[in-house]
Amino acid sequence: xxxxxxxxxxxxxxxxxxxxxxxxxxxxxxxxxxxxxxxxxxxxxxxxxxxxxxxxxxxxxxxxxxxxxxxxxxxxxxxxxxxxxxxxxxxxxxxxxxxxxxxxxxxxxxxxxxxxxxxxxxxxxxxxxxxxxxxxxxxxxxxxxxxxxxxxxxxxxxxxxxxxxxxxxxxxxxxxxxxxxxxxxxxxxxxxxxxxxxxxxxxxxxxxxxxxxxxxxxxxxxxxxxxxxxxxxxxxxxxxxxxxxxxxxxxxxxxxxxxxxxxxxxxxxxxxxxxxxxxxxxxxxxxxxxxxxxxxxxxxxxxxxxxxxxxxxxxxxxxxxxxxxxxxxxxxxxxxxxxxxxxxxxxxxxxxxxxxx
Ligand code: MRU
Numbered sequence: 204x205x206x207x208x209x210x211x212x213x214x215x216x217x218x219x220x221x222x223x224x225x226x227x228x229x230x231x232x233x234x235x236x237x238x239x240x241x242x243x244x245x246x247x248x249x250x251x252x253x254x255x256x257x258x259x260x261x262x263x264x265x266x267x268x269x270x271x272x273x274x275x276x277x278x279x280x281x282x283x284x285x286x287x288x289x290x291x292x293x294x295x296x297x298x299x300x301x302x303x304x305x306x307x308x309x310x311x312x313x314x315x316x317x318x319x320x321x322x323x324x325x326x327x328x329x330x331x332x333x334x335x336x337x338x339x340x341x342x343x344x345x346x347x348x349x350x351x352x353x354x355x356x357x358x359x360x361x362x363x364x365x366x367x368x369x370x371x372x373x374x375x376x377x378x379x380x381x382x383x384x385x386x387x388x389x390x391x392x393x394x395x396x397x398x399x400x401x402x403x404x405x406x407x408x409x410x411x412x413x414x415x416x417x418x419x420x421x422x423x424x425x426x427x428x429x430x431x432x433x434x435x436x437x438x439x440x441x442x443x444x445x446x447x448x449x450x451x452x453x454x455x456x457x458x459x460x461x462x463x464x465x466x467x468x469x470x471x472x473x474x475x476x477x478x479x480x481x482x483x484x485x486x487x488x489x490x491x492x493x494x495x496x497x498x499x500x501x502x503x504x505x506x507x508x509x510x511x512x513x514x515x516x517x518x519x520x521x522x523x524x525x526x527x528x529x530x531x532x533x534x535x536x537x538x539x540x541x542x543x544x545x546x547x548x549x550x551x552x553x554x555x556x557x558x559x560x
Contacts, residue, residue, distance in 0.1 A: 249347020329359025430467025
């Protein structure tokens with residue numbers, strides 16, 4: 204059965220508690236902006252497109268609570284996690300409906316539908332790359348849990364499987380919070396897709412011994428030149444893939460492309476509580492006297508990317524800036540701004556403000 208990371212009905216945002224997986228399937232019912240922000244901050248809901256949609260509904264809940272201005276609600280939700288641009292896109296869409304006096308629930312629902320449809324398109328576009336039996340490595344969780352439904356990195360694998368491809372997936376465990384071991388393995392297992400979890404530091408071994416045919420990951424923010432932020436450890440997988448002549452794909456919906464950034468140099472990298480590194484599954488794994496650092500993302504230069512799998516097609520790094528420009532121009536022609544992904548923003552507000560940074 205396909206997974207859904209969240210759903211909304213009658214003033215309640217229901218989310219699958221991703222902290223409890225794979226051990227427990229628990230649904231939390233969220234009714235306030237504060238609870239939405241907490242769920243995003245604690246990775247109860249996580250993954251760039253999912254937190255974008257959760258934040259959109261968080262704005263809806265704030266609207267219903269009646270004690271926030273749109274600006275304050277946007278600020279509170281925007282302060283939860285800095286790296287994934289989707290968060291700011293989701294907030295911005297509902298904020299603009301709120302400020303225009305149009306239906307905020309309709310705006311959030313449309314955004315959710317758009318994200319889900321785009322992820323399905325990513326699957327259709329990307330599946331032919333995996334049509335032959337392929338051994339594919341992925342990092343973190345870029346499946347349905349991270350995108351509401353379908354996934355980014357996992358969508359092409361799902362569609363390829365439906366079309367009969369015989370795939371095997373290497374799943375990086377993804378320390379410190381084990382999104383690969385806990386969540387990607389859980390999603391693949393539910394669909395009987397053959398896979399094995401490997402320690403993060405094992406990827407080089409499997410790549411250099413010819414046991415990986417392709418690497419595919421999602422992204423949290425992609426700059427105009429194709430540099431992109433994704434879960435910590437992605438950069439080293441990209442370098443290892445290049446070193447071993449293995450294609451490296453990045454799959455993302457349009458909301459993850461941030462045309463306001465020329466390069467990845469200014470993408471904000473979230474640094475989380477060092478306790479997440481100091482502990483594993485609730486147990487301390489290092490001396491109390493040692494300190495730790497915990498950057499949650501890294502930035503991979505575009506030169507390591509073979510191609511971006513987008514809802515509009517496969518885009519090579521040297522074509523990305525042109526593609527984004529074309530999309531912005533056609534969106535402007537249709538009376539929209541903000542990259543043409545349906546991310547309409549009120550005229551007169553700068554792109555930076557729109558994207559919450
Ligand atoms: O910290 P997380 O678990 O929210 O990080 C998620 C990732 O890095 C994913 O790979 C990314 O959001 C792309 S998923 C579509």
